[in-house]
Amino acid sequence: xxxxTLDNLQKTYPNGFKAIHGVDVDIQDGEFLVxxxxxxCGKSTLLRMIAGLETVTEGxxxxxxxxxxxxxxSQRDIAMVFQNYALYPHMxxxxxxxxxxxxxxxxxxxIEERVKNAAGILExxxxxxxxxxxxxxxxxxxxxxMGRAIVRKPSVFLFDEPLSxxxxxxxxxxxxxxxxxxxxxxxxxxxxxxxxxEAMTLGHRLMVLNEGRVEQLxxxxxxxxxxxxxxxxxxxxxxxxxxxxxxxxxxGKSVHxxxxxxxALENGGLQSHAxxxxxxxxxxxHLDLAPGMDGALPLTVTLVExxxxxxxxxxxxxxxxxxxxxRVSGIETVKAGDILPVSITKDHTHLxxxxxxxxxxx
Amino acid sequence: MLKRVHxxxxxxxxxxxxxxxxxxxxxxxxxxxxxxxxxxxxxxAFGLSSEFVWFQNFEELFKDPLYWxxxxxxxxxxFLVAFLSMSLALILAVMADRVIKGSGIYRTLLIWPYAVAPxxxxxxxxxxxxxxxxxxPYALQFFGYEWNHKLNGNEAMALVIFTASWxxxxxxxxxxxxxLQSIPKSLIEAAAIDGAGPTRRFWTIVFPLLSPTTxxxxxxxxxxxxxxxxxxxxxxxxxxxxxxxxxxxFKVYNDGFVGLDLGGSAAQSVILMAIxxxxxxxQFRFVExxxxx
Numbered sequence: 087x088x089x090x091t092l093d094n095l096q097k098t099y100p101n102g103f104k105a106i107h108g109v110d111v112d113i114q115d116g117e118f119l120v121x122x123x124x125x126x127c128g129k130s131t132l133l134r135m136i137a138g139l140e141t142v143t144e145g146x147x148x149x150x151x152x153x154x155x156x157x158x159x160s161q162r163d164i165a166m167v168f169q170n171y172a173l174y175p176h177m178x179x180x181x182x183x184x185x186x187x188x189x190x191x192x193x194x195x196x197i198e199e200r201v202k203n204a205a206g207i208l209e210x211x212x213x214x215x216x217x218x219x220x221x222x223x224x225x226x227x228x229x230x231x232m233g234r235a236i237v238r239k240p241s242v243f244l245f246d247e248p249l250s251x252x253x254x255x256x257x258x259x260x261x262x263x264x265x266x267x268x269x270x271x272x273x274x275x276x277x278x279x280x281x282x283x284e285a286m287t288l289g290h291r292l293m294v295l296n297e298g299r300v301e302q303l304x305x306x307x308x309x310x311x312x313x314x315x316x317x318x319x320x321x322x323x324x325x326x327x328x329x330x331x332x333x334x335x336x337x338g339k340s341v342h343x344x345x346x347x348x349x350a351l352e353n354g355g356l357q358s359h360a361x362x363x364x365x366x367x368x369x370x371x372h373l374d375l376a377p378g379m380d381g382a383l384p385l386t387v388t389l390v391e392x393x394x395x396x397x398x399x400x401x402x403x404x405x406x407x408x409x410x411x412x413r414v415s416g417i418e419t420v421k422a423g424d425i426l427p428v429s430i431t432k433d434h435t436h437l438x439x440x441x442x443x444x445x446x447x448x
Numbered sequence: 449m450l451k452r453v454h455x456x457x458x459x460x461x462x463x464x465x466x467x468x469x470x471x472x473x474x475x476x477x478x479x480x481x482x483x484x485x486x487x488x489x490x491x492x493a494f495g496l497s498s499e500f501v502w503f504q505n506f507e508e509l510f511k512d513p514l515y516w517x518x519x520x521x522x523x524x525x526x527f528l529v530a531f532l533s534m535s536l537a538l539i540l541a542v543m544a545d546r547v548i549k550g551s552g553i554y555r556t557l558l559i560w561p562y563a564v565a566p567x568x569x570x571x572x573x574x575x576x577x578x579x580x581x582x583x584x585p586y587a588l589q590f591f592g593y594e595w596n597h598k599l600n601g602n603e604a605m606a607l608v609i610f611t612a613s614w615x616x617x618x619x620x621x622x623x624x625x626x627x628l629q630s631i632p633k634s635l636i637e638a639a640a641i642d643g644a645g646p647t648r649r650f651w652t653i654v655f656p657l658l659s660p661t662t663x664x665x666x667x668x669x670x671x672x673x674x675x676x677x678x679x680x681x682x683x684x685x686x687x688x689x690x691x692x693x694x695x696x697x698f699k700v701y702n703d704g705f706v707g708l709d710l711g712g713s714a715a716q717s718v719i720l721m722a723i724x725x726x727x728x729x730x731q732f733r734f735v736e737x738x739x740x741x
Contacts, residue, residue, distance in 0.1 A: 137637075137641065138641075139637050139640070139641075158640070159637075159640050159641045160640060160641060160642065160643035160644075164641065165641065166637075166638070166641050168634045168637070168638060169634075170632060170634055172632065172634035172635050172637065172638040173638075174635060174638075174639075174653060175635075175657065176656045176657060176659075185639070185642050185644075185652075186641075186642030186643055189642060189643040189644055189648070190643060234638075234642075238642075
């Protein structure tokens with residue numbers, strides 16, 4: 087068990103491409119940190135740097151208070167679960183898990199005890215232990231890959247998109263198992279994913295990466311309620327947050343959305359951006375149908391999606407053509423062409439500066 | 449159910465397979481049957497008379513110590529050629545797999561020897577090792593070693609083994625490199641995290657995963673050493689000195705076309721044919737079943 091500290095960690099490839107632009111984070115002992123971002127954002131590179139599979143060009147990397155920049159992967163006391171599981175195809179499941187332990191020089195009985203123990207935790211049967219990986223299903227291979235990580239009793243678990251090769255149903259199940267496992271073992275974990283649902287459900291804290299830079303670091307709730315930038319706002323939450331180009335009125339007390347449609351701002355408004363453009367972000371679940379309510383905004387419906395539990399209504403405000411999504415729970419009978427009165431829950435609006443793309447604090 | 453029209457008789461399929469059938473019959477089946485027939489007759493050197501003798505040619509062959517000597521020599525030769533060319537090719541492939549800069553040039557250069565004709569390769573090595581003009585015997589002289597493969601049978605054998613291996617390295621290299629590149633990188637990384645060093649990773653992960661390639665190449669190389677090294681033997685040593693490099697395939701030619709013992713030569717080629725068939729069966733049986741992981 088150990089903390090992991092990244093201090094201004096940077097990675098520049100020999101061809102001059104800068105993959106990581108300086109990342110600082112203190113991962114607490116036992117914490118589950120999720121690195122999340124679109125493909126090519128550098129999240130896997132960062133994980134591989136922690137694992138020792140990529141060199142660190144600048145900055146310090148500490149595991150358990152010890153600088154490990156120049157240590158081999160095997161000396162860092164980590165275990166990694168790969169996206170394609172990376173099970174040794176010519177070895178039985180048992181030997182796959184025992185491989186690292188044999189290299190450690192443990193006794194036969196110790197190895198057997200650890201493997202059996204891990205198999206028990208992961209519900210792998212005795213019979214499955216003697217099989218080859220190719221004779222297992224995707225979910226079972228995933229368990230073996232985790233088993234291989236557990237038996238080593240590492241200080242840090244590293245997960246590189248471990249669930250992306252599984253089907254949707256299995257992914258939900260394994261996600262819960264990983265969370266349960268991490269909580270029961272209490273091992274510091276770093277988990278890479280591009281799936282924001284996985285990120286939100288698994289992580290104690292999330293680090294959103296974009297083009298090798300940290301966009302925001304915080305708990306799932308913080309990221310959801312206070313996204314620091316347009317990127318985070320658009321990335322976290324499904325369906326994605328609605329973004330409207332608006333003009334702040336000259337007195338800063340309201341924003342102009344479309345012809346004849348204005349929204350009053352809370353807390354005395356936005357003096358700093360008076361008369362300027364801004365971007366208004368509202369999540370689909372914070373737009374409500376409000377028949378007969380004063381100040382409701384007229385939404386022209388273009389498309390309706392019925393999900394059963396929810397109804398997604400797509401449309402736009404007046405002459406503003408930005409497509410908006412409204413999420414209403416239950417089944418709502420509306421059709422394209424209808425004009426619905428919609429209200430915005432005030433404390434759930436987000437304003438962003440269009441030039442810096444950063445959040446404007448109200 | 450498929451409709452009957454799908455099976456309407458037509459000449460087209462026969463026309464399409466005809467070229468393949470004609471080539472096979474003309475160049476494989478007919479000569480093979482001729483060899484089988486010839487192995488059962490004795491013919492005089494001028495082809496004026498021939499006599500059907502059943503298996504007398506084979507009987508004489510199995511009684512001939514020269515034939516058994518050649519057999520033994522062929523096995524030693526094949527084993528050493530296969531071992532040398534495969535191990536050197538594997539080392540080169542492992543190194544080429546690690547090269548990042550200029551890997552294309554490096555690989556292309558390593559493949560070149562395969563394009564050299566056997567006789568040309570033979571001539572090349574013949575000159576390099578020539579006791580009179582070659583530079584390697586000259587260099588060996590400084591170490592007090594006198595190289596003369598024209599007199600020393602073991603040296604002659606070593607020389608044809610070098611030459612035959614050199615030519616085959618390129619081919620083996622290509623397959624090993626392709627095999628190495630098909631091993632997922634994450635497996636190597638997983639083994640590195642598990643604490644295995646480069647040597648251990650090679651023997652416990654890479655080498656076992658290459659086993660299908662290795663086995664395929666083993667059969668190919670044995671077949672090559674058995675049958676395709678005629679040009680090299682002929683150009684470098686001519687089977688000599690004193691039969692020291694007279695392997696089976698060279699003996700077939702030598703007995704038949706130089707010694708003009710057509711029946712005995714045909715009997716030898718029938719035995720070689722049986723060996724090829726056996727090797728092919730082994731290859732198909734094993735490659736598909738045993739060596740898969």
